[in-house]
Amino acid sequence: xxxxxxxxxxxxxxxxxxxxxxxxxxxxxxxxxxxxxxxxxxxxxxxxxxxxxxxxxxxxxxxxxxxxxxxxxxxxxxxxxxxxxxxxxxxxxxxxxxxxxxxxxxxxxxxxxxxxxxxxxxxxxxxxxxxxxxxxxxxxxxxxxxxxxxxxxxxxxxxxxxxxxxxxxxxxxxxxxxxxxxxxxxxxxxxxxxxxxxxxxxxxxxxxxxxxxxxxxxxxxxxxxxxxxxxxxxxxxxxxxxxxxxxxxxxxxxxxxxxxxxxxxxxxxxxxxxxxxxxxxxxxxxxxxxxxxxxxxxxxxxxxxxxxxxxxxxxxxxxxxxxxxxxxxxxxxxxxxxxxxxxxxxxxxxxxxxxxxxxxxxxxxxxxxxxxxxxxxxx
Numbered sequence: 038x039x040x041x042x043x044x045x046x047x048x049x050x051x052x053x054x055x056x057x058x059x060x061x062x063x064x065x066x067x068x069x070x071x072x073x074x075x076x077x078x079x080x081x082x083x084x085x086x087x088x089x090x091x092x093x094x095x096x097x098x099x100x101x102x103x104x105x106x107x108x109x110x111x112x113x114x115x116x117x118x119x120x121x122x123x124x125x126x127x128x129x130x131x132x133x134x135x136x137x138x139x140x141x142x143x144x145x146x147x148x149x150x151x152x153x154x155x156x157x158x159x160x161x162x163x164x165x166x167x168x169x170x171x172x173x174x175x176x177x178x179x180x181x182x183x184x185x186x187x188x189x190x191x192x193x194x195x196x197x198x199x200x201x202x203x204x205x206x207x208x209x210x211x212x213x214x215x216x217x218x219x220x221x222x223x224x225x226x227x228x229x230x231x232x233x234x235x236x237x238x239x240x241x242x243x244x245x246x247x248x249x250x251x252x253x254x255x256x257x258x259x260x261x262x263x264x265x266x267x268x269x270x271x272x273x274x275x276x277x278x279x280x281x282x283x284x285x286x287x288x289x290x291x292x293x294x295x296x297x298x299x300x301x302x303x304x305x306x307x308x309x310x311x312x313x314x315x316x317x318x319x320x321x322x323x324x325x326x327x328x329x330x331x332x333x334x335x336x337x338x339x340x341x342x343x344x345x346x347x348x349x350x351x352x353x354x355x356x357x358x359x360x361x362x363x364x365x366x367x368x369x370x371x372x373x374x375x376x377x378x379x380x381x382x383x384x385x386x387x388x389x390x391x392x393x394x395x396x397x398x399x400x401x402x403x404x405x406x407x408x409x410x411x412x413x414x415x416x
Contacts, residue, residue: 195348
């Protein structure tokens with residue numbers, strides 16, 4: 038199998054935002070995707086499309102040069118979707134996992150690919166009621182894309198910590214910041230990417246998986262970060278987050294990192310790397326502890342660094358690139374988000390104040406409608 042990698046302008050941006058459809062009164066997840074999809078021209082490949090479950094949808098932007106424009110497009114699509122759902126007493130809940138719903142009550146859409154995931158993954162497939170945020174960034178050279186993949190994966194812990202929004206599962210606090218991360222890693226081919234020497238090496242890997250019957254198309258390789266046929270590197274690490282404000286922040290961070298790697302690659306500058314097993318450990322720590330985690334760095338003499346300290350380093354390091362890309366305001370939000378609390382922190386504040394998973398879901402829905410996080414201590 039020859040793996041395609043389309044021509045793409047360097048560091049352009051596209052976003053994919055998955056969300057559950059819920060009853061606006063009870064907040065239960067319900068099969069309302071068809072209500073949305075009957076309004077769109079192409080429910081399979083259009084900007085507003087169906088997803089794995091009949092109770093979830095996905096919003097997909099076009100290609101943008103600036104994070105602020107991609108954020109604005111998502112916001113406009115969200116408003117249209119809510120307008121279609123409101124007359125039916127429904128709304129959307131963009132979290133990594135529903136705080137109290139029973140995932141086994143959610144069914145896959147009638148589509149061969151989804152049925153295969155449901156059947157192959159058995160117990161896990163019947164509970165895969167999770168939502169993600171995916172960021173695509175254009176890379177203008179497929180060999181470069183493999184370096185970008187590994188460098189982004191080395192920073193996986195930061196993307197998980199910033200977007201972790203699934204601390205609750207079936208009404209229980211799991212103790213993890215991102216239960217979605219733990220669920221999704223059960224799927225075959227999920228996990229940190231493997232280092233490839235060149236594109237031919239990557240194609241050989243894809244063909245090995247195809248011959249073994251593990252995949253039928255390259256898109257079934259579910260690495261945390263992967264090359265995409267669209268000529269992009271796709272970051273799939275993140276939980277879905279409730280607000281477009283947060284999406285703008287992590288999209289800018291992701292875009293700036295990719296541009297930083299691209300510039301280093303172009304001049305032959307060494308790009309920081311981390312061993313596969315250390316990336317896996319950092320991923321677990323971020324899923325468990327969120328931004329409170331201590332994570333390993335490539336600098337052996339340093340050992341570990343706190344996530345917040347590491348994030349501040351990267352915000353400062355990427356500042357000049359953010360100016361070039363027109364996303365300084367969005368990148369600066371990373372500092373505020375880290376200090377005042379990603380979604381998992383805000384959800385636990387609601388839980389501590391109310392003891393109610395329904396109140397947690399309600400607060401997230403209200404944040405989504407507002408488009409900005411509610412950072413106050415109590416809600």
